[in-house]
């Protein structure tokens with residue numbers, strides 16, 4: 460039986476109104492999010508292009524919540540310092556983005572930031588075996604990276620379960636990202652995820668607070684944090 464880590468709800472601003480990103484960050488902050496999930500895409504590692512460090516810096520003054528930056532870029536090393544300086548708190552890089560994951564994770568921590576690794580659906584949990592002690596977070600992609608609004612790939616729940624066993628009592632958050640909403644928050648929490656990213660699951664319909672609360676309640680009930 461391992462210690463239950465707190466449930467964190469991290470709305471992904473990829474699903475926000477890009478014409479009003481500052482307002483949207485303030486809105487999810489007011490709506491009770493724990494983290495702000497910022498999806499950075501380069502059109503090379505993934506077939507989509509979003510934002511860079513200057514936009515992260517522009518958003519920083521709009522919220523004091525944790526900026527959880529998900530780098531879907533390759534290579535990632537040349538940009539780590541820029542995203543750290545822009546105000547990221549957590550920087551998650553993809554295990555598949557380059558050949559030197561250990562060095563990249565050390566570089567993130569050397570910048571004073573929390574280090575995360577993200578695994579695409581086809582990458583096994585064994586990819587983190589030899590870097591586990593350089594990690595603060597593992598991000599399990601439950602969709603193929605690049606777009607919001609996709610359906611969660613159920614097979615990834617087994618990867619979450621196996622990661623939970625691998626991590627044991629280490630202070631490492633398991634983040635789940637892609638197709639997560641109030642309807643499946645219990646499933647991913649029961650599998651072992653404690654940081655839930657919600658893009659369309661939070662922004663769809665406009666009731667950000669209601670969607671965040673529903674995800675949180677469902678996840679907390681599933682792992683016995685609340686009745």
Ligand code: DX5
Pocket residue numbers: 471473474496498529531602603604605606607608609636637638639656657658659660
């Ligand atoms: C996809 C991104 C996800 C995505 C989540 O590549 O990493 O964070 O924005 O959006 P939903 O929750 O709608 O799948």
Ligand code: ZN
Pocket residue numbers: 471496497498529636656
């Ligand atoms: Zn993401």
